[in-house]
Amino acid sequence: MLKTLRYRRARPAGLDEVVVPQRHPSRWILAAVLLLFVVMIGEGLVTNPAMRWDVVWEYLFSEPVLEGLLMTLRITVVAMVIGVVLGALLAIMRLSANPVLVAVSVGYSALFRSIPVLVQLLFWFFLSAILPNIGVGIPFGPVFAEAETNSLITRFGAALLGLGLAEAAYMSEIIRAGIVSVPRGQSEAAAALGMSRGKALRRIILPQAMRFIVPPTGNQAISMLKMTSLVIAISLPDLLTSVQIIYARNFLQIPLLTVACIWYLLMTGVLSLGQFYLERRFGKGATT
Structure with missing residues (x-):
């Protein structure tokens, strides 16, 4: 029979081996200083009479603020849907063997990532200055239907175009990076099984790429x-x-801005929680 030999580090007879963790007093000192700093800031905000917490609670659930909150959520959801869908299309075009599609995808990303989002918002909002009417018809030929630009691109439409189209440029790079991160052998194996390129992308490549796509998409x-x-x-x-309109009347800027900060903190917290569960869902089976 074979016996397994165990090697132990030599130590004096009769002494047990004790591992003593290294102490780091500087870490505790730094943590105490930071905690004290946070407590001082919190105490100053809570006890400062100029914060007017009574005004904060009064307007936190007021109708104008809640309507503005719903508008913010609508813009966020619709703009992100536009960004993800168009970004996925641009990413696939970028990975295509067709040089025209590649050039269009690269040009789109370069254009919309180079111009500030605020400028893009203003551009779409004032588009009627150079294009009073938008029509549908044959290029350089007759127009079948036409409408005023201001009636087609409202304030809400300009916000969606400015934010959604700019987001698509960033999402295309995120999705492309996720697809490229999947080993090439996966697509080759799918082709060997007789899968088309689109079917392999849907069933093999994208499910594996999601664990690389979800974290930056959540951040976006x-x-x-x-x-x-x-x-x-x-x-x-x-x-x-909505908050600005209110404090323009009562001149209580800080309390009303605090209302906005509270809602932004709550919404980002919910989104961060959703991102955490999505990452855990798509990260199952991944090696670390």
Whole structure:
């Protein structure tokens, strides 16, 4: 029979081996200083009479603020849907063997990532200045239907175009990076089984790429939620605009801005929680 030999580190007879963890007093000192700093800030905010917490609770659930909150959520959801769907299409075009599709995808991403989102919002809002009417017809030929640009692109439409199209440029790079991260052998194996390129992408590549796509997409959704505040430039009544309208009348800027901060914190917390569960869902079976 074979015997397994166990090797032990030599130590003096009669002494047990004791592992003593290394002490780090500087960590505890730094933690105590940071905790004290946080407590001081919190105490200052709570006890400062200028914060007017009574005004904060009064307007936290007021009708104008809740309407602005719903508008913020609508813009966030619809703009992210536009960004994800169009971004996925652009990512597939970027990975295509067709040089024209590749050039269109690269050009789109370069254009919309180069121009600030605020500028894009203003551009779509004032589009009627250079294009009074939008028509559908044959290029360089007759127009079958036509309508005023201002009636087609409302404030809400301009916000969706400005935020959604810009988001698509970033999402295309995120989705493309996720697809590229999947080993090439997976697509080759799918082709060997007789799968088409589209079927392999849906059933083999994308499910594996999701664990790389979900974390940055969650971050983009949180960024989109905060970026909706830019629609104040086109007077769309989102959360920040609604709060600004209120404090323009009562001159209580800080309490009303605190109301907006509380709602933004709550919404980002919910989105972060959803991102956590999605990451855990798509991260199952991944090696670390």
